[in-house]
Amino acid sequence: MSDNNEVVSIDKMIEKFKTQTELKTYCGVQFKTITNLTKKLKEKEEEVAHLKTLLEKNVQLMTVDASNVLVNSTDEEQICRTQLRRLRDLSMARELTLEESKKAEIFVKLLLNQITVKDEEDGKNIKNMSTAELIQLVDDGK
Numbered sequence: 001m002s003d004n005n006e007v008v009s010i011d012k013m014i015e016k017f018k019t020q021t022e023l024k025t026y027c028g029v030q031f032k033t034i035t036n037l038t039k040k041l042k043e044k045e046e047e048v049a050h051l052k053t054l055l056e057k058n059v060q061l062m063t064v065d066a067s068n069v070l071v072n073s074t075d076e077e078q079i080c081r082t083q084l085r086r087l088r089d090l091s092m093a094r095e096l097t098l099e100e101s102k103k104a105e106i107f108v109k110l111l112l113n114q115i116t117v118k119d120e121e122d123g124k125n126i127k128n129m130s131t132a133e134l135i136q137l138v139d140d141g142k
Contacts, residue, residue: 080111 041071087104092098096104 074114077111077114080107080114083107084111 015025015027084104084107086108087096087100090100
């Protein structure tokens, strides 16, 4: 009673071959198969290691981004910062294309505009504050 999952002893396997040449051919094919599978396994292990590294890097970036979320920032400002981060990451890997460079320039201008508008609004708010409120603001900053 021979089951396909049963391990065949080497002696029984050798008995199946009639000549030494058949046995050598079989061993050669098995060796090539093992070599190919070993190469594939190594490639997959390297791929897994690479993906783990990417995942850890992205999780760290997401954690840093989550902790640095600007509470008072606008959607436009957050979009600009996110897109600029993506372009920065691309620029670390390779040179940016002309289109990507133009996008970076646009996002920087928009971001600077948002910051300027926010500073102007903060300036207007300060002008509207009383002396007591300004003193309290300075005391809170210490």
